[in-house]
Amino acid sequence: MxxxxxxxxxxxxxxxxxxxxxxxxxxxxxxxxxxxxAGNCYDQIREEILVSRYGAHLFHTNNKKVWQYLQQFSDWRPYEHQVLTKINDQTITLPVNINTINQLFGLKLKTAKEMRHFLSKQAIQLDKVESLADYLLTNVGQVIYQKIFYGYSRKQWGIDPGCLDTSLSSRLPIRYNFDNRYFTDQYQALPVGGYSALVKKMxxxxxxxxxxxxxxxxxxxxxxxxxxxxxxxxxxxxxxxxxxxxxxYRSLKFEFSKIEREYYQNNSVINFPDLTVPYTRIIEFKYFDPTSAKETKHTIIAREYPKSQGEPYYPxxxxxxxxxxxxxxxxxxxxxxxxxxxxxxxxxxxxxxxxxxxxxxxxxxxxxx
Ligand SMILES: Cc1cc2nc3c(=O)[nH]c(=O)nc-3n(C[C@H](O)[C@H](O)[C@H](O)COP(=O)(O)OP(=O)(O)OC[C@H]3O[C@@H](n4cnc5c(N)ncnc54)[C@H](O)[C@@H]3O)c2cc1C
CATH class of the missing domain: 3.40.50.720 (NAD(P)-binding Rossmann-like Domain)
Incomplete structure (x- = not known):
């Protein structure tokens, strides 16, 4: 009926x-x-570049049914996301993998076994793992926790990572290989023309x-x-x-800037875990849109400032x-x-x-x- x-x-x-x-x-x-x-996936062309109003959206899934369902509404361009994080003057790769450890500590680890051994010396033993902080401390130890995770999580959530529950740990994987990709899902792509066009078609x-x-x-x-x-x-x-x-809810303020040069930074997303920097990351949209990247002499970035009031983003x-x-x-x-x-x-x-x-x-x- x-x-x-x-x-x-x-x-x-x-x-x-x-x-x-x-x-x-x-x-x-x-x-x-x-x-x-298109809700929070909304994007629009601004100054010739496709820009997401509510933060970069990278599609990734292992769900074949979802992937096949979406094919009817858009063409998809393969895109594997990578993230860098800035620690003092150093820029290192995330999620934590062998490259990250080598960059951070000036080492030459080569195998999963060496990585496990290194992290086991850093890790702290706790009787119970009850928070995000506990999860990180027991897996990577105090030094890596402080340098990479503490400041970013503190800014992102506005509370100490010791008060955040362990469900967030799935978003912070630790890899024992050299895989710099942010996601490992089978299908990773962006809709050609953007998400607003995709939803319109739906x-x-x-x-x-x-x-x-x-x-x-x-x-x-x-x-x-x-x-x-x-x-x-x-x-x-x-x-x-x-x-x-x-x-x-945790909300975000996006501060958009047009910059009169071809690229602003050397990656689409750079994280800033330093607590003295008020934003958590800078997104450069051109990296998601090769057409505008080829044709424009300017670029658009957004600095993300977490806040507690405003549009509801993250539970x-x-x-x-x-x-x-x-x-x-x-x-x-x-x-x-x-x-x-x-x-x-x-x-x-x-x-x-x-x-x-x-x-x-x-x-x-x-x-x-
Ligand atoms: C900053 C950020 C980055 C993200 N990045 C990624 C990513 O890289 N990859 C990924 O897979 N996912 C990402 N996500 C998650 C993604 O945005 C969500 O999965 C997706 O938006 C869920 O869609 P939704 O329809 O459930 O919610 P929404 O997109 O939030 O849509 C809900 C809609 O309901 C409307 N609404 C609310 N109240 C009312 C009302 N009273 N009357 C009428 N309308 C109302 C709102 O205006 C909104 O348009 C990100 C989320 C955020 C916040």
Missing amino acids: ANRVLIVGAGLTGATLANLLAENGHQVLVIDKRSHL LEHKNIEVKLKTDYFKLSKSKLKSFDQIIYTGPIDQYFAYQFGRLE VPRARNGQMLAKYLAEARELEKTGVYFAGRLGTYRYLNMDQAIADAIRLAERIG
């Missing part, structure tokens, strides 16, 4: 659900309070209507009643009027938020019985990579039918 479905949020989660439900014959209205599509369907600059919380009750199902991808605590308290992984989230999720489960579903990064308060957001959305669309 064809239903009328309201989807709140035109990010990748909302776009995937809209696309699949429209394909299944449902009538879908997608609203977003912003003036543009939403081009006779059963989909899109309304931008439309806030869910300003819709009338009678309007809401006209839908059989609602899929909400905004912040879950806001939906419930913060009745159990506000979930913490803060610590105990108080986990406890609060459990209460909101229990309410959300009850509401599902009435046809209201919570999805996506904000709707489930999880840091989701794009591929995970799409995979979850595909599963939910299959469940709704």
Whole structure:
């Protein structure tokens, strides 16, 4: 049976659900309070260069189903991301691998065995690993922790890494080889023409209507009643009027600059773990867009300054938020019985990579039918 479905949020989660439900014959209205599509993946051409408004987005996945699903909406250009980190006057490679250790300590380690031996001498033994700091100290020891991780994590999250839970450790792998790539997934690529164009294509369907600059919380009750199902991808605590308290988010300020030279730095992303530098990293967009790189004599960079207020970006992984989230999720489960579903990064308060957001959305669309 064809239903009328309201989807709140035109990010990748909302776009995937809209696309699949429209394909299944449902009538879908997608609203977003912003003036543009694509949620946090939004990008646009600025001064001839494709620039991401909410931070660089690198697509990577091992999920073949997601990868194949996306092929219909864009061509993809292979892109393997690399990150450098600046420590005093030295620029070294991340994630930590044999190159990183050799650069940092002036060594010539060659094998995984030598790397393990070196790190085992650095590592600190702890009875319990209860935080991100514990994870790092027990794996790489105090010196590497202080030089590479402490300042960056402190700035990024605004709290001591000793208060952050260990779930973040999966984002900080330690490699026993020379692999400088930031991700090791099977599929790593960028959509040719950008993510905004990709999402636009996902939403081009006779059963989909899109309304931008439309806030869910300003819709009338009678309007809401006209839908059989609602899929909400905004912040879950806001939906419930913060009745159990506000979930913490980390936000970012992006300071964009146009620079009158061909390149500003020697890599797309350089991290700055030094606590005396107020930003965490500098992104140079040209590296993601070889067409503009060839043709422009100027470049655009963004400095990223973490902050606690502003657009909600990263859920803060610590105990108080986990406890609060459990209460909101229990309410959300009850509401599902009435046809209201919570999805996506904000709707489930999880840091989701794009591929995970799409995979979850595909599963939910299959469940709704
Ligand atoms: C700085 C940063 C960098 C990232 N880099 C990567 C990366 O390199 N690789 C990767 O795989 N992932 C990356 N991600 C994650 C990626 O952004 C998410 O996976 C993706 O945005 C999830 O899509 P979503 O639709 O769930 O959420 P969003 O993109 O946040 O979309 C939610 C939408 O809902 C709208 N909305 C909220 N409330 C309302 C309301 N009341 N009414 C109407 N609309 C509303 C919002 O305006 C927004 O457009 C990054 C995230 C951040 C923050």
